[in-house]
Amino acid sequence: MAIHWIWQQPDWPDFNWQAERLAPLLRECVQAQGQLKGMAQSVDGSLSAQSELDALLQNIVTSSAIEGEQLNVGSVRSSLARRLGLEQPAASHVSQRSEGLAQLMLDATRHFDDPLTLGRLFEWHQWLFPEQETGITARSIRIGGLRGNEPMQVVSGRIDRPNVHFEAPPRQGLEEQLATFLDWFEASRSQSSLDPLLRAGIAHFWFVTLHPFDDGNGRLTRTITDLALAQGEAQAIRFYAMSASILEDRNGYYRVLESSQKAALDITEWLKWFLQTLLRSLQQAIARIESVLGKARFWQAHRESDLSVEQTKVLNRLLDGGERGFEHGISAAQYQAVAKVSKATATRHLAELLEKGCLQRLPGGGRSTRYQIAYPENFTG
Structure with a gap:
C-alpha cells in the first residue's frame, strides 16, 4: 500500500x-x-x-x-x-x-x-x-x-x-x-x-x-x-x-x-x-x-486630582492607546472633538492636565503640539 x-x-x-x-x-x-x-x-x-x-x-x-x-x-x-x-x-x-x-x-x-x-x-x-x-x-x-x-x-x-x-x-x-x-x-x-x-x-x-x-x-x-x-x-x-x-x-x-x-x-x-x-x-x-496595569496605576496616582468628566473621558481614551486611535498622543483639536467642548475650554483643560502631571507635551509646537499620558515614575510598563 x-x-x-x-x-x-x-x-x-x-x-x-x-x-x-x-x-x-x-x-x-x-x-x-x-x-x-x-x-x-x-x-x-x-x-x-x-x-x-x-x-x-x-x-x-x-x-x-x-x-x-x-x-x-x-x-x-x-x-x-x-x-x-x-x-x-x-x-x-x-x-x-x-x-x-x-x-x-x-x-x-x-x-x-x-x-x-x-x-x-x-x-x-x-x-x-x-x-x-x-x-x-x-x-x-x-x-x-x-x-x-x-x-x-x-x-x-x-x-x-x-x-x-x-x-x-x-x-x-x-x-x-x-x-x-x-x-x-x-x-x-x-x-x-x-x-x-x-x-x-x-x-x-x-x-x-x-x-x-x-x-x-x-x-x-x-x-x-x-x-x-x-x-x-x-x-x-x-x-x-x-x-x-x-x-x-x-x-x-x-x-x-x-x-x-x-x-x-x-x-x-x-x-x-x-x-x-x-x-x-x-x-x-x-x-x-x-x-491594564498602566491604567490602574495611573488612576491610583491621580485619585485625588479633581478632574472634570470631560478630562476623565479623554484620559481614558488615551490610556486605551492604540485601541482608540491615539497611540501617538492627542492634539488640542482632537481633545475638543472627543470632549465636545469649545476651543478655549480644550486649551484650559490641557493646561490643567499638564499642571497636574496627567499629561506631558510631546516634542513639536504650534498647532501640531500633541500630548500623551504621563505615567507615574515607578511605572515600567
Whole structure:
C-alpha cells in the first residue's frame, strides 16, 4: 500500500522532532509564560477576573471563527460571566449554544486535573451541539459518538475532480487509536523528558489527525490544547487566547497541518509553527496586561486630582492607546472633538492636565503640539 498520510506510516504514532531547532522558541515561550504569570499576580482581583473573562471569550469566539462560524458575542460573554461569578443570571435569553461553549471552555481549564476520558470527550461533543440551537440532529451527525463508516476527508475544488487535503484514519480501529491517544495524554503529564508545551503541540496534531467525530474536531482539538496548556502551567486562570493567534494565521495553520499530515513522523515543522503561534499569543496577552496595569496605576496616582468628566473621558481614551486611535498622543483639536467642548475650554483643560502631571507635551509646537499620558515614575510598563 502506497503511503499518502502520516497515519499510514509503519511506526505511527511514534512522532519525532529535531529538538535543537525548537529549543530557542521553547525558551522564548517559557520566558513569556513566566513573565505573564508574574504580571498576572500583580493585577488586583477585579481586573484579573475581567482579563480572564476577556481571554476566555476571545478563545471561544475565535475558535468558532476558524471554522467559519460567527457567534453571538454578548450571549457567550453572559454565559461565561455568570459561571465566573462576575454577574447575576441575566433575565434576557442566553442561547444553549453559548451555554455549551462556556461550559466546554471552563471544564477544560478549571478542571485541568481531571483525566481526559472517552466519556468526557463525548460530553464535550454534546455541549458543542445543542440540537435545538444548531439545527443539527443526531441523524445528520452523531452527537456524543464517534463518526460513521464513510471516509472522513477534507476536500476542495470541483466535485468531479476534488482536491483531497486530508483523509483521516478509517473508522475501523478508531476506538483503539483514540484509546492509544488518551492513554498517552494521561501518561505524558508526568513524563519529565517531554516539555509541557511540546506535549500540547503533539496532542493538538495527533487528535486533529484522528478526526474522531463527524463535526467539531477542530474546536475539540483546540479545547484539548487549552487543557494541555493549563495542565502544563498547573493553573486554571487563563490570560491568553491561543485560538485568536491561530485565527490570525488560519491559512498558515491549515497549510502546515496538511503538509505535516502528508509527511513522515518528523513533526518539527508543525511544532515550530505551534510554538511561534503560542509565543505571539503570550506576547499579545503581556501587552494587554501591561495596558491594564498602566491604567490602574495611573488612576491610583491621580485619585485625588479633581478632574472634570470631560478630562476623565479623554484620559481614558488615551490610556486605551492604540485601541482608540491615539497611540501617538492627542492634539488640542482632537481633545475638543472627543470632549465636545469649545476651543478655549480644550486649551484650559490641557493646561490643567499638564499642571497636574496627567499629561506631558510631546516634542513639536504650534498647532501640531500633541500630548500623551504621563505615567507615574515607578511605572515600567
